[in-house]
Amino acid sequence: MAGAVRLMRALDRELFARPPQVVAPELIGRLLVVGDGPERVAVRLTEVEAYSDEDPASHTYRGRTPRNEVMFGEPGHLYVYFSYGMHHCANVVSHLEGRSGGVLLRAGNVVDGVALARSRRGRPSSDHLLARGPGCLTQALGLSLVDGGSDLCKPSARIRLYDDGYRFEVSSGPRVGVRLAADTPWRYWAAGERSVSAYKRSPRALLSEG
Template sequence: MTAWAEGDPLEVAPRLLGAVLTHGGVAVRLTEVEAYAGPDDPGSHAFRGRTPRNSVMFGPPGCLYVYFVYGMHHCANLVTGPDGEPGAVLLRAGEVVGGLDLARVRRPGSPDRDLARGPARLCRALGIDLAENGTRVAVVAAADQPTFSTGPRVGLRHAAERPWRFWITDDPTVSTYRPASPRPSTGR
């Protein structure tokens, strides 16, 4: 049962650190995640209410919410509920611990450490795309909760300040890259 992975995203997120998620023949140990609450979180896709695309976030916990972004990348969230609320945890990075060969094939030229370092990379390593949206996913809790740190979320244009990003302290696969890289060249 995955009761430990259900409920308030802010509580579930740290519990996911160190957990092993298996999909598409590849297993990854989650090292970095971000919590996304619902109506109260301007950074969440569900902030503006339920839409055909984010409806999965309102669905049952334990499902995968996959979305396409920037026309070329996929990002995966684990829906946590609570039931009726669009809570989810974005899987930002992980360490490939199973199906390494398969992951390498999907990400040729990348060092093992980078196979799942980053939300879009993690999806590719696991073979996740829009076809997996709303599907159930296998997650095994970590035996022991690793030491983790928290900090501001990355990449969002709204409410990025909230310290809802969680990562395993000192883990090399955490994508602490790009501290700041503002795209809008105009203005200021």
């Protein structure tokens, strides 16, 4: 990220205090930075998905639980969950006052700390695979359940989101692998980027929605 560091601006809470489907496309091209010094890894986001409380595919659709509590709280925090007993997924809490929701961080390009990301990921064949998919992204960044609830807008935070002025052309379409509201076009990605995961419609959605 040589040269870009001088231009980086931390994203503030006001950006996240809006509907998740509005926030989501604005996160494409932003930098998610975790750690400092030799433990620092930065990913430029290339793919995200939005989930609101009116969305049957959202973890908050059926109300508040101990698991999803953070998604009802202050925008700009991190919601992390363990998916299918296999990997962690990270979401940025985004919603209007009195609502709930978030943006799932699906993929990105590792632009700093590549060697550390490779070691965490088992050295995949190509660097564009390091953070391709939500589980790979959290693994490359070293994120887990212990990071749930982290305030991304706190100046001293270990995990932060930045804007360094970099922009992609943004495309949108159906979300990946969800059973309910499978055709809601709240998946956003950087057009033409190899780190973007392949679209896969859930077989359960095919059966349930015909």
